[in-house]
Amino acid sequence: MMQNGKREGDQTCSIDRYVGSRLRALRTSRRHSILRLAKLMGLPPFDLARIESGTRRLSIPELWTLTRIYDVEPRYFFGADRRGEHKLWNY
Numbered sequence: 689m690m691q692n693g694k695r696e697g698d699q700t701c702s703i704d705r706y707v708g709s710r711l712r713a714l715r716t717s718r719r720h721s722i723l724r725l726a727k728l729m730g731l732p733p734f735d736l737a738r739i740e741s742g743t744r745r746l747s748i749p750e751l752w753t754l755t756r757i758y759d760v761e762p763r764y765f766f767g768a769d770r771r772g773e774h775k776l777w778n779y
Contacts, residue, residue: 705742710765712740714758729753 715725722740726733729750738744746754746765755762 701742704745706767707746707765708740708742710767711746711754714754714760714764715740718758725757728757 715722720728722733722736726736729736730753731750735744739746739750751762751765754760754765
């Protein structure tokens with residue numbers, strides 16, 4: 689299905705890559721290795737690397753776990769600023 693000149697799957701991949709990049713930025717800013725965060729999340733490190741690269745989608749339970757580990761709001765992963773405005777939706 690086309691929307692705004694893009695296929696729906698293309699938009700989904702774009703979202704997955706964006707969320708993954710936000711996760712990687714947060715993880716590295718907190719000086720966590722992939723191994724350490726994967727262990728805290730109960731995931732194989734390979735799965736976490738795939739989430740960060742955007743080739744595997746972050747599940748809702750995993751998102752919840754990340755918000756608790758890093759003490760951030762879920763909107764952090766979607767580019768919301770402090771006013772709640774989303775930057776992600778400009779694709």
